Amino acid sequence: MQFTATEVAAATGGRLIGPDTTVSGAGIDSRTITAGQLFVPIVAARDGHEFIGTAVAAGASVTLASTPVDVPGVTVVEVDDTATALARLGTAARDRVTGPVIGVTGSVGKTSTKDLLARVLSTGLRTAANERSFNNELGLPLTLFNAPDDTEAVVVEMGARGVGHIATLCEIAHPTIGVVTRVDGVHLELFGDIASIVQAKGELIASLPDDGLAVLNADQAEVVSMAARTSARVIAYGSAPTADVRATDIRVDAELRPTFVLHTPWGSIEVSMQARGRHQVHNALAAAAVAGGIGLGVDRIAEGLSGAAISGLRMELSRTDSGVQILNDSYNANPTSMVAALEALAGLTGNRKLAVLGVMAELGGTARAEHLAISDRAAELGIDVIAVDAPDYGPRATHVADIDDAVLALGDLGDGDAVLVKGSRVAALERVAQALLTTTGAH
Numbered sequence: 001m002q003f004t005a006t007e008v009a010a011a012t013g014g015r016l017i018g019p020d021t022t023v024s025g026a027g028i029d030s031r032t033i034t035a036g037q038l039f040v041p042i043v044a045a046r047d048g049h050e051f052i053g054t055a056v057a058a059g060a061s062v063t064l065a066s067t068p069v070d071v072p073g074v075t076v077v078e079v080d081d082t083a084t085a086l087a088r089l090g091t092a093a094r095d096r097v098t099g100p101v102i103g104v105t106g107s108v109g110k111t112s113t114k115d116l117l118a119r120v121l122s123t124g125l126r127t128a129a130n131e132r133s134f135n136n137e138l139g140l141p142l143t144l145f146n147a148p149d150d151t152e153a154v155v156v157e158m159g160a161r162g163v164g165h166i167a168t169l170c171e172i173a174h175p176t177i178g179v180v181t182r183v184d185g186v187h188l189e190l191f192g193d194i195a196s197i198v199q200a201k202g203e204l205i206a207s208l209p210d211d212g213l214a215v216l217n218a219d220q221a222e223v224v225s226m227a228a229r230t231s232a233r234v235i236a237y238g239s240a241p242t243a244d245v246r247a248t249d250i251r252v253d254a255e256l257r258p259t260f261v262l263h264t265p266w267g268s269i270e271v272s273m274q275a276r277g278r279h280q281v282h283n284a285l286a287a288a289a290v291a292g293g294i295g296l297g298v299d300r301i302a303e304g305l306s307g308a309a310i311s312g313l314r315m316e317l318s319r320t321d322s323g324v325q326i327l328n329d330s331y332n333a334n335p336t337s338m339v340a341a342l343e344a345l346a347g348l349t350g351n352r353k354l355a356v357l358g359v360m361a362e363l364g365g366t367a368r369a370e371h372l373a374i375s376d377r378a379a380e381l382g383i384d385v386i387a388v389d390a391p392d393y394g395p396r397a398t399h400v401a402d403i404d405d406a407v408l409a410l411g412d413l414g415d416g417d418a419v420l421v422k423g424s425r426v427a428a429l430e431r432v433a434q435a436l437l438t439t440t441g442a443h
Contacts, residue, residue, distance in 0.1 A: 001025070001093050001149050005062045008038065009077045011092035012085035014064070018075035023062045025146040026089065027055075028138060035059030038145075040086050042138065048082070083138065090141020090172045097144075099125060099152040100294055101173055103204050105159070105166055106181025106217075107197065108336045109283050110135070112310045113181055114157045116275065117287035120304030124296050125152040132311050133331075135159035140169050153294075160200045161190050170207035177293070178204040178232075179215040179286050183222045186334040188364035198222045208232040215289045217282075218243040235293050237285040245289040247281050256317060256327075256344055262288055262305075267298040271305050276315035278347075279340040313430050315344065318437060323415030325350060328433040329422045333360045335370045339377055341422050346381040350416035353383045356406050356432050357397070358423020359390040368392045383420075386410065388427060403431045410436075 002024045009016040026038040030051035033039055039055035041048025041064065052063050053071050062075045064082045079085040094101060102121075104114045111133050118129035128147035130139055135157035143156055156173050160166045183198050191197045205214045206229040217223040218236035227234045237245040247260040256276035262269050262285070273280060288301045313331035320326065325348055329341045338360060345353055355378055363370050371392035378385045379396055386409045387393040388400055400406050406429075410419065419436065423429040 001096060001145060001147055001151075003038075003089075003092070005075045005077060007092070008062065008064075008089065012064070012077060012079050012088050014077040014079040014085060016075070016077055021061050021075055026086070026142060027060075028086070028142065030055040030058060033058040033060050036061055038089075039063040040082055041065065042083055042086075086141050086145075087137060087172050090144040091174070093141075093144040093147060094154070094173055096149075097147070097151055097154055099154075100177050101154045101156065101175045102177040102179065102290055103156055103158050103170065103173060103175035103207075104179045104181070104286075105157070105201050105204050106179075107184040107186040107201070108334060109181040109279070109286075110157050110159070112275065112280060112314060113179060113283040113286045114155050115310040116280075116283055116305060116308045117179075117290055118155045119308035120287045120291045120296070120301055121153050121155065123300040123304045126150050127153045127155065129155040130157050133157060133159070137165075137168060137172075141172055144173065158204060160203075161187065163191070163196055163200045164203070166200055166203040167207065170204060175204065175207060175212070176209060177213045177215065177290055178208050178230075179290060180205065180217060180223050180226060181283065181286060182217055182220060182336065184334065184336050185363065185366055185370075186336075187362045188366055189362040192364075194222070198225075202226040202229050205230045205232075213290070213293045215286055215293065217286070233293070235289045237289040238282065243285075245285050245292065247285060250278060250281055252278050252347060254349055256315065256347065262298065262302065264288060264292050264298060264301075266292045269298040269302045271302045273305055273308070275308055275310045276317055277340060277344045279337075279344075280310075280315075315341070316433075318433075320413075320437065322413070323417075324413040324436070325416075325418040326433055326436055327418065327420045328430060329420065330358075330427075330430040330433060331425065333358065333422050333424045333427075335360060335363075335374065338374050338422060341420055342374070342378055342381055342383060345383060345418055345420040348418045350418050351414070352417045353381070353420075354386060354410060354417070355383050355420040355422065356386045356388060356410070356429060357390065357393060357420075358388050358427025358429045359392070361424035361426050388423065388429065388432075390423070390427075403429070403435065406432050407435050
């Protein structure tokens with residue numbers, strides 16, 4: 001959005017130094033700043049103030065700062081704390097949005113649901129959404145501030161690393177619609193127990209206005225119970241008999257693309273998706289529930305779902321020139337998403353099925369049991385596991401120390417073989433997929 005430097009100062013409680021000028025959007029990374037943007041130097045492992053000069057050279061016309069700035073040619077808004085100021089800018093931008101602001105959270109599926117929902121809403125509304133998984137106290141206000149001035153709907157993913165985090169994000173975004181996908185034993189190392197995760201995810205629903213909309217997973221009692229935390233209208237989705245929005249006749253083609261019949265209170269229609277994996281149907285139902293809840297017809301919902309792509313490193317299916325199928329789902333991993341990915345791999349046609357798996361991080365005291373359960377499930381599906389620096393997968397897996405050893409352990413892959421690559425972000429296993437595609441060629 002466009003703000004004058006004076007408006008930036010007013011929104012942040014800052015002091016304007018230099019000529020008033022207009023900014024269009026903002027960034028916190030000097031390497032990605034474009035002409036006319038506001039630069040927000042965040043103080044973290046590196047002090048962003050060190051890069052103000054680089055940001056100005058890239059075209060930033062205004063910068064926030066909590067320390068004195070000696071960079072010619074830039075207007076400065078002095079603030080006490082740049083991260084706090086960014087949050088206030090997010091709220092100022094949100095106040096300009098007259099249409100729905102949709103928050104999406106959950107232990108699993110929030111990024112894909114956000115992607116699907118943004119595409120569906122864009123069939124009828126000018127829609128903005130966060131890039132990739134920019135879902136924290138920095139990414140969320142940036143999403144709001146970078147939304148075009150004519151935005152009619154905003155979709156913001158909300159992550160949490162503890163109780164109270166989502167409540168803080170809601171204070172910035174003031175969502176009118178909240179979506180909760182699932183509650184699972186993810187990040188137990190941070191939360192301690194499932195009850196705390198339920199409490200944290202439910203903060204989104206508790207924040208909704210009385211005339212808002214809560215979209216809840218009907219298949220999980222923990223999520224359904226969140227209806228008690230709001231006076232907003234509730235739409236349930238899933239496979240449970242109580243679901244308002246559900247799917248029947250689900251089929252998955254050889255490219256893992258699902259087709260199903262969507263049933264809603266507003267009508268039924270067949271949907272064919274480009275997003276891969278049977279589990280994406282559940283995310284599609286959440287998107288359909290929001291869209292129908294604000295008045296989009298089933299034709300537009302089907303159109304949006306059929307054309308939607310999801311963020312990178314999620315269920316990316318490639319084939320090498322020799323016919324090897326590579327399923328790159330390496331962005332992140334937890335027990336629920338790992339099982340879904342293994343089942344998708346098992347659904348591919350072909351000969352050998354192999355899974356190169358990295359650690360599932362932040363599972364706390366359940367880590368060993370959860371990793372062993374994944375090894376057991378892979379064995380049931382006829383999948384050989386190669387574990388990269390992840391001993392908890394146990395004796396069923398072949399264990400290797402690093403990426404190079406993982407590629408060697410795969411051996412000579414041939415036509416019809418299929419390889420899944422998946423692990424938590426810290427494992428960065430996309431390097432395995434890239435190595436295979438680079439050495440063998442892909443199409």
